[in-house]
Amino acid sequence: MSIEPVPGSFLAKILDEFGLQWTHLAVFSGLIFSSFGLDKYLNTGAWIVSSIAAFAVAFLFRRDISGNFSLIALSSILLCSCLIALGVIYANQNPGGLLPFVAGNKLLATVYLSFSTTLPLAICILSYRHREELFGASLPTEIRKAVKENIVELAFYKRNQKYEFVVKEVTTSHVVVHSTLSYTVFNRTSTKKDLTFSLTPMRDRVKYTGARIDGRDLDVENPAYRTELGLQIPWVLPPGKGVPVKLEAVVWYRLSDSDLLASYLPTTDFELIIENPFPDLRIAVECLFRSAIQPTQKNNRRRYRAIGGTVPYQGFKLDWFPR
Structure with a gap:
């Protein structure tokens, strides 16, 4: 039976979280062991494998590691010191003391020492990257908590969100x-999740004309879907899957009015299409993003597209009035 190599992506996904490659570990470990003569007491191959195992353990719990780097660094130093001290105490209880015990138990000593030093280091790296890359070092605790709860720990995200705003009269x-709202929503967890699909123009006169979810056309006149807020359809999303959604309505707005077209979930991209064949009606668009979005225009059709990812409650504010 031939031995299949471990796929590159298997190790890459873990080590990339720490800014490393397995070749970095191999070269660095070999250099340190040969330079200081450690290969007399420790096994280089076992050290590398144990280090990768320690990185994998830290990787599994990466979502639970705090961004408070000072606290994590201090805790990691104490953890490393305690583990090494326990190992030294145990080894010194054997005849001959520490070095003879290590030399006689080379594999065990290597695995224990590698794990005891690499795991605290991996936790420190994750804490530092977590703080710098996700939250930023200067954000207050309250904002870091809000980001974690409303984005990092959120079970859902969207792709291809699009609003079509077509003036008919x-x-x-x-x-x-x-008005047409379409997107694909993904459940990124490993369990089934409940989610409500909504189209809520919040106007006195609205006629809902279509609802298509996961390839199924639903009855928009079903009382179970109608609430005082508008059209709201409960759904169960399977784990790790995406569900396409399309909701449509005809809305009677005031002659001078406004509306906010946003997403309550993070989206990979967000598109707005405005079609206005009436030259005496002006529609102004405010893009609620950090970067300005330049529209493309073709005849009476304007298209805005945010492609860099959006967070909840970003979108477009529309104001219209007669010229």
């Missing part, structure tokens, strides 16, 4: 708009 008192 303009009267002396109202603007009639056909």
